[in-house]
Amino acid sequence: MSETPLVRIRDVKKHFVADRSFFGRPRRWVRAVDGVSLDIAEGETLGLVGESGCGKSTLGRVVLRLHEPTAGQIFYGDQEITHLSGSKMRPLRHKMQIIFQDPYGSLNPRMTVRAAVAEALRQRVSGLVSSEEEDRVGDLLERVGLRREHMRRYPHEFSGGQRQRIGIARALAVDPRFIVADEPISALDVSVQAQIVNLLMDLQDELSLSYLFIAHDLTVVEYISHRVAVMYLGRVVELAPASAIYASPRHPYTKALLSAVPIMDPSKRRKRILLEGDVPSPLDPPRGCTFHPRCPLAEQGLCDREAPELKAAEEGHLVSCHLAE
Numbered sequence: 001m002s003e004t005p006l007v008r009i010r011d012v013k014k015h016f017v018a019d020r021s022f023f024g025r026p027r028r029w030v031r032a033v034d035g036v037s038l039d040i041a042e043g044e045t046l047g048l049v050g051e052s053g054c055g056k057s058t059l060g061r062v063v064l065r066l067h068e069p070t071a072g073q074i075f076y077g078d079q080e081i082t083h084l085s086g087s088k089m090r091p092l093r094h095k096m097q098i099i100f101q102d103p104y105g106s107l108n109p110r111m112t113v114r115a116a117v118a119e120a121l122r123q124r125v126s127g128l129v130s131s132e133e134e135d136r137v138g139d140l141l142e143r144v145g146l147r148r149e150h151m152r153r154y155p156h157e158f159s160g161g162q163r164q165r166i167g168i169a170r171a172l173a174v175d176p177r178f179i180v181a182d183e184p185i186s187a188l189d190v191s192v193q194a195q196i197v198n199l200l201m202d203l204q205d206e207l208s209l210s211y212l213f214i215a216h217d218l219t220v221v222e223y224i225s226h227r228v229a230v231m232y233l234g235r236v237v238e239l240a241p242a243s244a245i246y247a248s249p250r251h252p253y254t255k256a257l258l259s260a261v262p263i264m265d266p267s268k269r270r271k272r273i274l275l276e277g278d279v280p281s282p283l284d285p286p287r288g289c290t291f292h293p294r295c296p297l298a299e300q301g302l303c304d305r306e307a308p309e310l311k312a313a314e315e316g317h318l319v320s321c322h323l324a325e
């Protein structure tokens with residue numbers, strides 16, 4: 001893994017219009033992503049975790065410019081891409097890909113695997129004769145652990161894990177450097193989840209890919225990620241090397257999330273911290289620290305008034321909490 005950031009995200013916001021007046025003016029906004037700054041290095045996996053609705057997928061899509069950011073800046077290498085036009089963005093689209101939870105949804109059921117992978121391949125290389133194209137598709141299928149003969153089949157003839165491999169082959173066809181993996185294994189049987197995770201890690205080693213790996217399962221995130229960012233209500237509340245987040249979480253929210261992870265070794269078990277109430281609506285986030293209504297440590301007069309900044313509690317370990325020092 002190199003130290004050079006491949007992708008830089010600076011104070012990015014994405015607010016969706018939730019409600020319009022009779023005259024069509026926006027009346028209320030969903031603050032799905034509300035000021036996130038992150039770097040992802042070449043060859044690095046940055047894990048992104050947090051409860052449903054905290055803005056993980058929205059952030060992933062904004063970084064790829066599949067959503068227009070409301071504010072902030074996004075850089076790919078040295079180039080700012082925040083507001084690049086469609087035509088200027090096109091060559092970069094190859095460099096930045098996404099794989100989804102449900103590859104079936106993104107595969108056309110009436111297209112053979114050959115056609116589906118070739119369609120992606122043609123975005124990068126044009127003018128291949130049929131036999132060359134077939135060779136390339138076959139190579140891609142083998143690279144993701146499928147067989148060349150599989151190219152003649154249709155998506156429904158494959159298992160969930162195999163379909164995810166086809167989705168990965170399609171993403172690889174354009175020779176990307178950065179991949180947003182949005183819960184790529186959540187829909188798979190536990191027995192195949194590890195195979196897909198290992199495939200992604202092998203591909204990273206071979207091709208020096210960078211991943212933004214979005215997941216609910218904290219154990220998987222620890223295994224695959226170099227660093228982990230924990231999101232709550234559209235913001236990053238803790239960011240640290242994976243080992244540090246798991247060994248010594250600093251933010252009360254991270255502690256609560258981790259306390260829910262089943263651990264076999266009784267000596268390492270943590271006391272379960274149950275959070276009260278639901279995640280507040282991103283339509284109307286609480287004042288001060290947005291976690292204060294659920295935080296077991298919240299201090300009246302401080303946490304309900306002042307928003308804490310995300311800052312280093314120690315080298316490389318950032319926390320957004322007044323009590324983190």
Ligand SMILES: Nc1ncnc2c1ncn2[C@@H]1O[C@H](COP(=O)(O)OP(=O)(O)OP(=O)(O)O)[C@@H](O)[C@H]1O
Pocket residue numbers: 016017030031032050051052053054055056057058059282
């Ligand atoms: N296109 C949209 N229009 C309006 N609101 C949206 C849109 N997409 C997402 N949202 C809202 O933004 C917030 C963040 O959603 P997002 O899908 O990014 O969360 P998530 O962390 O990926 O959740 P999950 O773990 O369930 O996938 C949610 O409140 C969601 O309802």
Ligand code: SF4
Pocket residue numbers: 251252253289290291292293295296297298299303308320321322323324
């Ligand atoms: S700032 Fe206060 S409310 Fe927020 S996490 Fe820290 S202790 Fe809890």
Ligand SMILES: [Mg+2]
Pocket residue numbers: 056057058182
């Ligand atoms: Mg999501």
